[in-house]
Amino acid sequence: EDQVTQSPEALRLQEGESSSLNCSYTVSGLRGLFWYRQDPGKGPEFLFTLYSAGEEKEKERLKATLTKKESFLHITAPKPEDSATYLCAVNAGGTSYGKLTFGQGTILTVHP
């Protein structure tokens, strides 16, 4: 069974204090790993897709990386508006059509 574990569960940062979120996964044949951001009361917002180990993607203050067992979401010099829940998800391909398996998320709070 596909499993995704995110850590830490919650992270509090001061504005400008860089850090990383972790996503460990167990899947039989990774087809894609996805990062989403979710604000309270809203649907998840797509951030990145990573397909193979060694791949990196960047967007503004966020950078996602992928190894064979985990992914990291690096946040550089965060701002209060980066506060949100960050979700990691995997698709195992094969017969897992349209199915994303999600981790529990990391709640990020950035204080001014």
Add this chain to the structure above:
Amino acid sequence: KAGVTQTPRYLIKTRGQQVTLSCSPISGHRSVSWYQQTPGQGLQFLFEYFSETQRNKGNFPGRFSGRQFSNSRSEMNVSTLELGDSALYLCASSLDPGAGEQYFGPGTRLTVT
């Protein structure tokens, strides 16, 4: 391009009733997936439709069903509602029917009393 839309946004139902939720995908997207989000279980996959066919189903009881129309719009139905069905129901659409990224709608908040 308009995003994924879901109606209604909020719904209050009584235990034992049934409910139908609607989802309109991004134009051109033919794959639609449904998820249930609760504080305890997080986001859990319900089912996926592509070209009006259900290709995948999660571990939910048969009270949860869905369908997709020829214009790719999708509906999900929950019959004989239980208190535990209270959740945020999210619809997501994808251009790639394989392992492509999914774009989520705002969700329908269902409360069962």
